[in-house]
Amino acid sequence: MTLKDIIWFESCDSTMDICHRFASITKKELSIGAFSQLKGRGTKNRSWVSPKGNVFLSFLLHPNPLKVHIIHMLGTLAIYEFLSRNYHFDNISLKWPNDVMIQGKKISGVLQENVYQNQNLIYSVLGLGLNVNLEEIYNIDTEYTSMKIITGKSYNVKNIASEVIPYFFNLYYSSMTTNDIVSLWRNKIDTIGKDVILEMKDNKRLSGKVKGVNDEGDLLLVKTDKTQLTVKSGLVTKLIIN
Known part of the structure; x- marks a missing residue:
């Protein structure tokens, strides 16, 4: 899946909500991107600060029901690999269960929602947020950072999204076993032992x-x-x- 396969919005309520709407009309995997969100949400419906200049992506997925529990792991691993390989950031870790951290500050988070009918999995939506050009001006209850805060540079959001997406789908379609994915994810969690x-x-x-x-x-x-x-x-x- 490439950048041309993404449906982009200048602004929307939530890329996850749009994926849920598309789920009734397509059985294909789908990527939705937005430059800003009006009603972005994080875990437990907490609001997610979603100003223009950051990556907001959601994926409509139809995973094997036996692997549905690893989808959020794939999201955090994709961001981890992207930041370490493409930009060589140091001190990257995962905070259980859904956050990516740099030097103890949150730079990314994912949120997974699954839809069932009669106990059968119909589809999953994975939302992914990455702080790209976010600046140190927001009063957020979690310490955060961004690519711009770390490097002092501004980035093209579409270009960043086009680099992130292949990391996710390479993992999603990978021949790695579920145990391999879980082990890879677990080894990057810095919450263990604390x-x-x-x-x-x-x-x-x-x-x-x-x-x-x-x-x-x-x-x-x-x-x-x-x-x-x-x-x-x-x-x-x-x-x-x-």
């Missing part, structure tokens, strides 16, 4: 040390009382590293 606080959807908080991540992408947490929990990302609204 003390964290998890803010949960039920407004409770869990504290402990991250022991690891299992093959389904769930977090293995050793609580302060030494009991171990398996935590699914869908139950967590925020992860704070102590």
Whole structure:
């Protein structure tokens, strides 16, 4: 899939929402890009700051149901590989479950939404945001960075998107096994071994040390009382590293 295969919008409500609309009329994989979003969203429907000058992409996908749990992993791995290979940025890591970090600051995030009918997977949408020309002027509750903040240079957003997309689809169509993908993703997560606080959807908080991540992408947490929990990302609204 190349740049010419993307449907571009100057501005839209959300590239993910557009993918959902297209899902009723096509069974093909589809890429939607926008220069800005009016209603961009992140995990748990938190708003995603979406000013012009950054990459906002969403992919309409029809994955094997047995591999649906790795789609968000492919998104973060694609950004990781793009930043390290094309621009040689250092200190890149993944923060469980959906963020790409540089020097401990967020530069990218992904969001996966799956649609089922009678317990059968119909399609998935993966949203991907990359801070390209974002400047240090926004009051965001997460420390962030961007390609421009790091290098002092401005970039052509369409060109950046055209470089990112092949990384994702090369992984998506790869012959790598699910276990290989999970292992590759897990090895880049810097959350493992750290003390964290998890803010949960039920407004409770869990504290402990991250022991690891299992093959389904769930977090293995050793609580302060030494009991171990398996935590699914869908139950967590925020992860704070102590």
